[in-house]
Amino acid sequence: MAKKNMVIAQSGGPSSAINASIAGAISRAMAAGEIGKVYGAINGMQGFLDRKLIDISEQIKTSDDIDMLIHTPAQALGSSRYKIPKGADGDAVFARILGILKEYDVGYFFYNGGNDSMDTVCRVANYFKTRGEDVVAVGIPKTIDNDLAETDHTPGFGSAARYVAASIAEVYLDTIVYPLPAVTVMEVMGRNAGWLTAASALARDTGVPAPHLIYLPELPFDPNDFVGRASELIEKEGQIVVAVSEGLKYADGVYLADTGAAEDMFGHKTLGGVANILESLLKDRSGIKGLKSRAIMFSTLQRAAAHYASETDLSESYECGRRAVESALEGHSGVMITIQRESNEPYLIHYAEGALDNIANEEKTVPLEWISDGGTNVSQEMIDYLRPLVRGESSEHILGGLPRFFRFDWTKIVGPGE
């Protein structure tokens, strides 16, 4: 039987560990003899449908390239937000996908991303299965939001968590240098799941008391309670740091971010950051004289900060990619590689496969019993869960003090058989 080729693509929002997964998959595929060509689709499913395929086997030359790829943030193959339509339109797309895979003699399809991406690869796998096609489709998890079902945690989360925790500790030290009442509100990503905001609690492991308050999107935000608690803390401590999730909602379910918009000089609604709203609330209602307030949005820095990645995260991400290829070679389709935790201390895990049917439309949020102190803190169980994930310093490729990144040449598009 002739060797089948493989194609791998990435999707969803960037993380600083997502390329470790394709590095693992590529290494496993290139090292063994079971797979022919390793294609990469540029810009996810959208690019695949446009036949934007590159020959990865041609572009990865050395183990140094692989190592550099591991430490390069954001999808090295690009991303897309494309969703396959439902119904008859979707069937047409599935047929196109199958056609392209056959053209390129592909037997293994890998999709590396978050919830939406797992939905995509799930539907692709089911389509192949229903038609009895000899192509396997495997999901490789990725999201800084840590909200995928069936897995203990997701690749990309630990690195973002490490960066957020260390940065909050550093910023706290910055806020206390003047003996003046001050609040710094730091906004962390996570629309519906508060895992990354919860990870801000690890800042305390550095020996600082920050963050003093932590607000996750899993519970409704009560402005009066916030103003009361924060004012009391400022009176007592002088300077406080509040960590807040971008997805915070009021009791009526409305996102804070949708209510705080202000108009800029051109009439655009530009504000609306949750951190700005909390800062303004406190300035307006605390009654604390001379209160200095600041809002800091981590923005895309938190998901791109490869320079402070967690080595635990990178090596698990790599392993998820490697195992995805092994699962595919064993003919498993419609699965995603998962991480199963055995214990926190010592930190022990094993890898498994989860059925994409159980993952595709689920969103794993923070268990309410892990949120403490009236919705302003996280429990010891959460801390114990988080700690192992941020461990280990990654060794970037540094030259002259700055990182060196691996970049695929996205313009070297290849045709079938090339």
Added chain:
Amino acid sequence: MAKKNMVIAQSGGPSSAINASIAGAISRAMAAGEIGKVYGAINGMQGFLDRKLIDISEQIKTSDDIDMLIHTPAQALGSSRYKIPKGADGDAVFARILGILKEYDVGYFFYNGGNDSMDTVCRVANYFKTRGEDVVAVGIPKTIDNDLAETDHTPGFGSAARYVAASIAEVYLDTIVYPLPAVTVMEVMGRNAGWLTAASALARDTGVPAPHLIYLPELPFDPNDFVGRASELIEKEGQIVVAVSEGLKYADGVYLADTGAAEDMFGHKTLGGVANILESLLKDRSGIKGLKSRAIMFSTLQRAAAHYASETDLSESYECGRRAVESALEGHSGVMITIQRESNEPYLIHYAEGALDNIANEEKTVPLEWISDGGTNVSQEMIDYLRPLVRGESSEHILGGLPRFFRFDWTKIVGPGE
């Protein structure tokens, strides 16, 4: 002759290298036998006048404490923005300073900070000199702004520069994953001097083309020229990153930040970030359909990011502190330790003393001939100047993946002779 004691204080805005300087001074003072007690004043000159003195010799126990202090961001002794008044009121303050120094039997006074701090220590030194008092006052430079005269560069600058450059490179990789027109404007500190914004150019050393445009406060900002250039770049490249200094001004001398304010839900002026203004300008006037724009403020992250400090910077900061003590022991007063560059490659420097009279009221801005491409880029001379300063990875005290910081106990205030 009985040994004299010393006091050291810190002032101005935080940096991630400022504690390396006091670590150097403390080590030198404690290692040798010429100095008695090492006092630290909490919260700069304000705290000194309030007799908020701690006994550093009591709190620093091991060389590990010193090492941890080197890697702890923001003034470990706190800061203040207090300025000694001019005229008769100032003379009264000088008399109080002298009185406290005599109470505590202090012969050596060290002040670690930026422009305003150097002005303070200059006036203190001149007061002592005029009266023939046997107390020396020495300045230890610090500022991420790199705007002190008489020194090639300032401790704290290289670390902030390293963080800014690496983060901009990482964010660029984040911006290109979707094949959609996009602009990300990143705002860097520096009210009147553009050095740190210029350092964003080093992001290109990682292999990325960002930043595509760099705007420093040394030249007036022309909105039409910006919209023209940025639009053209977006049409050509797809996604671009713009680095902009917070201190950007229009041709009439008005700060952009003073014009862009919007009102939030409580009627506060909260916007006004330069990055927001540039982002809005482009959204409004470029005419590019579907342009995705984002403004990222580095805020205090850039000056607190000890986790990505430059080892070159930390070791020079340490050495400035150490040499300040040596200068004081030699009886030199009214001086600041300076760094003199001999060559870029190899990077060779030596340390010297600069007269505070020549430093106190100077602000060293970027030479206009180092700004290129119509005020949107920096020259090769600037790149050659910057490169050595970001070199070397610092080795934080990491435990469980996160840094451990050294913190003085600010509540252990001691009286004279204690």
